[in-house]
Amino acid sequence: MTSPWTQSEISRREFFEKCAETGAQTFVFGGLFLTTANLRLPQEGERAAAAGKEPDQAIYGFVVDTTTCIGCGSCVRACKAENEVPDGFNRTWVEQYTFFPNGEVIVNSPMGGENGFPENLPERNLPKELEQLPVRGFFVPKLCNHCTDTPCIQVCPVGASFVTKEGVVLIDDERCVGCGYCVQACPFGSRFLNPDTMCADKCTWCYHRITKGLMPACVQACPAKARIFGNVSDPNSEISRILATNRVQVLKSYLGTRPRTRYIGLDSEVV
Template sequence: MYRRSFLKGLLWFISARIFSRNGVTRAIASTNPDTTATTHANGKSIIKGYDPTRHRYAMGIDVDKCIGCNRCVEACTVENDVPPEPFFTRTWVERYVIKKDKSVHVENISNGSDGPKERLEEADILRSFFVPKLCNQCENPPCVQVCPVGATFSTEDGVVLIDSERCIGCGYCIQACPYGARYLHPKTRTADKCTFCYHRIVKGMLPACVEVCPTGARVFGDLKNRASRLVRFERMNKIHVLKPHLNTHPKVYYADLDGEVR
């Protein structure tokens, strides 16, 4: 009993020292691995030296910086063994062309086809831009709500994962996702989607798509860390999320998003 309250106090102390946080956590974790296991009843941490309760991951997309080069999509495919077929994907980039007659033309530039379907006359274009899409890692995820066996769930650090060994492949989550972020993996026959490269981020690395983005259009960070790039991104930009009326509370934040984007 005494030990527990001591650890609690210790943790409180650490969280108060928010600025030098990472260093302290690591130091504590290496000497006393038990301290990181705050919420696990068995008193053991799932990931060594990593405390999920102290992180909350999110992504920012700077629409004005995206050049539609598809590096992110290719990196994701490699990093996560995403099927090569263009109709299964964890992330993709959309091109929006709004013509002067206000008609909107959208295409997925990540499906391996060469160039736009129709060459657009430049003089007709009112505005045009690229929008990267991925799983929004919602705070209120409809996919988690509908999964009949609880195979998909939100982690404590705010990522929605899928248990590929328990998913029965019913496809209800695919129907429930408003963003089209999920697909049924043709090999495992279970649902699959973006995990924010969970295996990378818990090691302090960036998701593969963010790592390779040449223009910094994708910003990744920890909402619980005031020094993270994402928090700065949120402070410096007007933020919008996709389909806010569905009350999913996405954690992929778009800066300078056009109203035509759905």
């Protein structure tokens, strides 16, 4: 009599082969699934957190009004003094755009605009007799965009870059390995490797000030009200009113980083 227990329907070899096959499939497809899920999860989580936030949780935003900036460079000086930014680097800077009749656009930012801009026209490689007067020009202050879907946090291998509950993108100096990957990944040139700390560095919206109810140093120093900072989750704040009554743009919107720094009067030449 053959009992069902002694009669093997598949050989031991087949059994192990099946096991190996299933295991390999689980490993490969599970790994793929987890990887894809992980790639999205932090951002989804952040959005969910933003959606289900406590009513009094501030979400900060920044508006740059390029139509009022006078290019004095006070913001850059204030930032450098407040945050001890090393020479040759900028957490914020001001760009000057000058348009000439032949279609030429000259952009410059001497020392990031720290000392303002010279009164004479920017230099062009043109013979004297072809010199023309510009047709228009303006200044564009720039800083970290504190993107919602930020590539710098995505690429940081050790998680030293992170976003706070207020939506501010920060760097942990005690974790940063100084690989520079975030510097490469930032589309706006906002990040740099600080030669003093050997860590990545960038604008923090003066996190140490805003958490105490103060304005970022650059906002406080600006004489032209070209920089507006505030709580966008509070409908009565100044920034909410400005965002509600103006058409704003962001830099490099096609990259899908969804910046929290928005611009009024952004020209198509500004990248």
